[in-house]
Amino acid sequence: MTAEAPIAPAVAHGRLIPVTVHFDDLDALGLLHNARYPLMVERAWTELWSEHGVRFDGDWAAAGDACNAVRELRIGYEAPVTSPGTYAVHLWLERLGTTGLTYGFRFCSADGTRTYARGSRVLVRLDATTMRPAPWSDAFRAAGRELLRPAG
Structure with missing residues (x-):
C-alpha cells in the first residue's frame, strides 16, 4: 500500500x-x-502517568489512581504503518470527571504530523477493595487538567 497518512x-x-x-x-x-x-x-499512557507518580507496583490497595478499568475503547485506522521505526502516540483528555475520564489519542509519526490511527478510551477509577467507582485524587486531577483539550 502506498496510501499517504492524512496530515495533522x-x-x-x-x-x-x-x-x-x-x-x-x-x-x-x-x-x-x-x-x-x-x-x-496503553504503553504511552502508562509512561505519561508514571511521570506523575501514578503507577502499579503490584499492590492494588496502594495503587491509588492506577487502579482503574477500561469501560470503552474506540479506534479507527486511517493509514497503514508499513515499517519498523520510531513513531509517537499523541494523548490528551477530552473529559475529566469525578470517577471517570475520556482520553483521545492518535498513533502518529514521531513529529506528530501524520496520523495513522485515532481513537478514544473511557477509564473509571476504582476502589481496590470494593471494585466500585472512586474519585480521582486531587494530584491526578491537577495533572489531568494540564492534558485537557481546549474547548472548540
Whole structure:
C-alpha cells in the first residue's frame, strides 16, 4: 500500500509520547498489526502517568489512581504503518470527571504530523477493595487538567 497518512495539525494540546514499532509488530502483509495500536497507546499512557507518580507496583490497595478499568475503547485506522521505526502516540483528555475520564489519542509519526490511527478510551477509577467507582485524587486531577483539550 502506498496510501499517504492524512496530515495533522501541530500538537497544540496534550502530549506526544515516543513509541517504537519493531519488525515483529508487523503482520504477514508487513503492516502494523491492528491489535498492536491499542497496546502501544496503553504503553504511552502508562509512561505519561508514571511521570506523575501514578503507577502499579503490584499492590492494588496502594495503587491509588492506577487502579482503574477500561469501560470503552474506540479506534479507527486511517493509514497503514508499513515499517519498523520510531513513531509517537499523541494523548490528551477530552473529559475529566469525578470517577471517570475520556482520553483521545492518535498513533502518529514521531513529529506528530501524520496520523495513522485515532481513537478514544473511557477509564473509571476504582476502589481496590470494593471494585466500585472512586474519585480521582486531587494530584491526578491537577495533572489531568494540564492534558485537557481546549474547548472548540
